[in-house]
Amino acid sequence: xxxxxxxxxxxxxxxxxxxxxxxxxxxxxxxxxxxxxxxxxxxxxxxxxxxxxxxxxxxxxxxxxxxxxxxxxxxxxxxxxxxxxxxxxxxxxxxxxxxxxxxxxxxxxxxxxxxxxxxxxxxxxxxxxxxxxxxxxxxxxxxxxxxxxxxxxxxxxxxxxxxxxxxxxxxxxxxxxxxxxxxxxxxxxxxxxxxxxxxxxxxxxxxxxxxxxxxxxxxxxxxxxxxxxxxxxxxxxxxxxxxxxxxxxxxxxxxxxxxxxxxxxxxxxxxxxxxxxxxxxxxxxxxxxxxxxxxxxxxxxxxxxxxxxxxxxxxxxxxxxxxxxxxxxxxxxxxxxxxxxxxxxxxxxxxxxxxxx
Numbered sequence: 001x002x003x004x005x006x007x008x009x010x011x012x013x014x015x016x017x018x019x020x021x022x023x024x025x026x027x028x029x030x031x032x033x034x035x036x037x038x039x040x041x042x043x044x045x046x047x048x049x050x051x052x053x054x055x056x057x058x059x060x061x062x063x064x065x066x067x068x069x070x071x072x073x074x075x076x077x078x079x080x081x082x083x084x085x086x087x088x089x090x091x092x093x094x095x096x097x098x099x100x101x102x103x104x105x106x107x108x109x110x111x112x113x114x115x116x117x118x119x120x121x122x123x124x125x126x127x128x129x130x131x132x133x134x135x136x137x138x139x140x141x142x143x144x145x146x147x148x149x150x151x152x153x154x155x156x157x158x159x160x161x162x163x164x165x166x167x168x169x170x171x172x173x174x175x176x177x178x179x180x181x182x183x184x185x186x187x188x189x190x191x192x193x194x195x196x197x198x199x200x201x202x203x204x205x206x207x208x209x210x211x212x213x214x215x216x217x218x219x220x221x222x223x224x225x226x227x228x229x230x231x232x233x234x235x236x237x238x239x240x241x242x243x244x245x246x247x248x249x250x251x252x253x254x255x256x257x258x259x260x261x262x263x264x265x266x267x268x269x270x271x272x273x274x275x276x277x278x279x280x281x282x283x284x285x286x287x288x289x290x291x292x293x294x295x296x297x298x299x300x301x302x303x304x305x306x307x308x309x310x311x312x313x314x315x316x317x318x319x320x321x322x323x324x325x326x327x328x329x330x331x332x333x334x335x336x337x338x339x340x341x342x343x344x345x346x347x348x349x350x351x352x353x354x355x356x357x
Contacts, residue, residue, distance in 0.1 A: 007097040007106050008192040010342050011158030012287040013221055014098075018078075019048045019288060020339040022089040022127070023058035029086065029330055040326040041087075042067035044293065044334060047320055049076050051289040055341070057082050057089070057127055082130045083123040088332055090214070091115070091150035092124040093339030094131075094141070097192060104140055105342065108190060111145035115209050116173035147186055148174040151339055152212035154187075157219040160194035161254065162187060167203065167211035197251050202228070202244030204266075204279035205236060206331055214335050215281045216244065220262065220314060223253045228283045229263035236277075237266055262313040264306050267299045270328060282306035284324075284333035288340060292317045295324035295334040 023041060024030040030037045045054055045064070049072045056064050061079040068077065092112035096105050109128040114121035125145075132141040155163040169175070169183055178186065184196050202216045209215070217227040227248055230241040248261055264282040272278055282302075286293045294310060296303040303321065311319045324333045 004106065005192070006099040006101065006103075008099065008158070008160065009095070009156045009162075010098050011156055011219060011221070012340060014158055014342055016052050016288050016340045016342055018053040018055050018341050019286075020055045020057065020089050020093050020341065021045060021048075021064075021337060022084050022087045022093075022124070023056050023064045024087050025059055025063055025084070027059070028084070033326065033329065037087075037326045037329075038063065038067060040322075040324060041337070043322055044337065046071060047291075047293055047322060048286075048288065048338070049073075051291050052340075053077065055080070057084060057131075059083050080131065080134065082127055082134075084127065085114075085120050085122065085124045088124075088152075088336050089339045090152045090336045091209075091212075092121070092127055093151060094128045094341070095149075095151055095191070096342050098342050107141045108144045109141055110147055110149035112150060113148055113173070115150065116148075116171055118208055144190055147190070149187075150209070150212065152209060152214040152336055154191075155213050155217070155219050156191075156193065157223075159254065160192070161219075162191065162193040162196045163199070163213050163217060163219060163225070164196060165199045165202065165211045165213050165216065167200075168209060168213070171210040195254070199244055199247055201240050201247060203237070203240055204228070204281060205277040206272075207279040208331050212336075215279060215284055215333075217248060218283050218285070220287075221316075222260070223257065224260040224262060224313060225251075226262040226264050226283060226285075226310065226313065228266055228281050230266045232266075235266065235269075241266065260313075262309055264309060265302050267297050267302045270297060270325070272329060278328045279331055279333075280328050281333065282310070284335040285310070286335050286338050286340070287317070290317060292319045293334055294319055294321050295327070296321040297325050297328065298323065 024037050053076045056079045095108045098105050112121050112125045153168045203211045230237045267280045270278045270280045280297045284295050327333050
């Protein structure tokens with residue numbers, strides 16, 4: 001009998017079986033720029049498909065097929081028709097635990113409530129259960145919806161350390177009945193983590209998520225953390241990001257050693273049509289099977305710096321830039337629209353990455 005204590009939350013750079021996307025449609029906030037954002041989704045999807053199969057959820061399969069049919073091999077894609085409110089799969093998609101015995105995974109379904117009741121989430125909150133009912137997830141999917149948790153709010157090193165922010169996990173309308181110690185106990189029990197690194201500083205103007213950590217600081221292999229930095233003293237983020245940088249400098253690995261820190265510069269301000277700054281960040285990258293997909297924003301100077309620094313920090317990966325200026329218009333970026341499913345050969349193959357109807 002498998003012991004749940006044997007399971008752990010893997011690091012993003014561990015082998016992945018497939019990556020999940022939630023495709024834009026006219027019922028989302030993308031309605032007034034649908035062609036532009038679907039072009040961006042197609043670029044992301046094609047880049048992913050070279051490294052891992054795709055699981056796409058959406059109400060109408062014809063929308064992604066318009067962009068991907070004939071460009072992605074049939075055995076590399078599965079499109080599942082389910083209702084969705086929006087496209088941020090990172091925050092409502094399944095969080096998967098694995099063990100080192102090769103047993104079937106534990107797939108956790110947390111409550112998603114639209115980032116603290118800011119936006120409708122009635123359909124997105126049911127996507128994982130719909131997939132369980134339609135395909136082979138069955139008893140592997142565990143109902144954890146007594147706790148609100150978005151995938152973008154946590155980052156893991158695969159070895160029991162969890163990185164998060166106080167601003168998000170302790171914000172109103174998420175888990176108001178829990179204090180910090182109780183949240184730590186819940187996540188330790190559910191995710192198999194042994195310690196949490198809480199960031200008390202750092203934010204991005206225009207961020208609707210209450211400072212998701214995947215916009216600010218991310219684990220990389222070999223006890224490395226890449227983080228959003230700011231050296232422009234006249235930038236409104238300067239003070240908070242410097243304070244966050246100091247927190248990271250004081251953080252230590254489980255062995256008590258300092259982390260290797262990789263600063264990713266914050267881009268120059270990107271302003272929407274109403275004059276509001278958008279939360280552009282290079283920390284919102286996706287790691288998958290030998291590649292890092294890096295969001296870029298048409299900022300020649302800072303795009304190049306981010307590419308150079310991430311490439312130097314991770315020479316074993318191909319760092320692939322993808323223009324995400326469309327995604328940032330709705331206050332998210334590349335990592336926000338994706339959710340990886342870790343590699344387990346005997347799982348997710350039959351009925352998922354299979355296009356036979």
